[in-house]
Amino acid sequence: MLSPNYRLHISSVKYKFSSHNLTTITPPAADDATALSNLILKVDTKTLIHNLETKSVCWTPDLVNKILKRLWNHGPKALQFFNLLERHPTYTHSAASFDHAIDIAARLRNYKTVWALVARMRKRMLGPNPKTFAIITERYVSAGKPDKAVRVFLSMHEYGCQQDLNSFNTFLDVLCKSRRVEMAYNLFRVLKRRFRGDTVSYNIIANGFCLIKRTPRALEVLREMVESGLDPTLKTYNVILNGYFKSGQVKEAWQFLLEMKRRKCEMDVVTYTTVVHGFGVAGEVQKARQVFDEMLELGILPSVATYNAFIQVLCKKDNVENAILVFEEMVKKGYTPNSTTYNVVIRGLCHVGKMDSAMEYLDKMKRDGCDPNVQTYNVIIRYYCDEGEIEKGLGVFEKMGGGECLPNLDTYNVLISGMFGRKRSDDLMVAGKLLIEMVDRGFVPRKFTFNRILNGLLLTGNQDFAKEILRAQSRCGRLPRHFRL
């Protein structure tokens, strides 16, 4: 049986998507993750409990994962949904859903919940699995707790999850991708015999050093690899090549490439993409184009990533018109541009002030069946705000919230900073409301953002609203201790 409340909320959700047929109240299709997510965001806990127990929705792991993914930027609501559904009389969560929930809790830095979920997962014999630990350790590292991450990795087996070379390499990669490369390297040296570190381990560490622009260290790792009897692979060479470009050593990159050619080393689409992108970013558009053409002549098929790299280079160092020519060329050849392709073009258009064309590309993207993502919207909102077109920025923001894409931390920061561009008191109120909204959605704004808004409110004599902001600040643990509410 549907509760009256349920019907009411469904109808209001439906209202957003279809303005006609308001008299017929229909529940959402069982697989309508978007409508269900919006419903979850909207209703209070009591209503949600009631709704989740109704039989009108056929819960499947796939549907639950889709909803959790969609509510990614609304952590508290996502976890509430997950917990309530766990008490469903017939449905039981899958391991993948647990992983999602753990990821969300960890991102909120709610470690108590993380470990409670791990315990429940284990009790239900669903894990934890190596992926679970990859998620947890990654979150600890990015929260500035790499030592804790190491301890967690080393204690995996106590949770019934055995460590092996795969999980070791995954953890090294987690550390490296979070720029804790020295730590990864030290750990590798200590444990490489125990886990039988392989080519993959060395590639991960070398790539880590390249990431932090320490190419000489990456080369040392390469030497060490050879000394220990492991042959570098094409992946290793691609890592080093990319490292040279990343650290601005274009000449060295070129020499390295020539050496690869001299040694008749096979070069693949990744090698070429790296070089096209590398030269382009260095401002050598002619050389980038030359390498791109050479690739075609040699019969190596560019990937969508190759086109994305080339298009981005043209946008940044040449002009948007030429970039769009390449975009059209790739479509003509039968490639399907992805969201990165569209984002790069849209950014290029925004950058030269062609906001209307950028909006047309946003529509084109949707028409072509490519869903705009949060980055797409953030770029457009950012450039509208930079131009002082706050209303247009807010318009795009509202469109994304009501539709298929939910705002993230960047979206809020961009909008709130935009509000300070012009000195209007009503902007300050909107900024304050956005700030409260983001806190309620589990984001943690910077102290700077709170202070900016509080100062503005106190200067304009708006004590009451300032108190409300302080309460929000207290809720997300960003309030200095000497404050008392």
Add this chain to the structure above:
DNA sequence: GTAGGGTTAG
């Protein structure tokens, strides 16, 4: 979720 290429702007 064992490794390499493509997404902001400051």
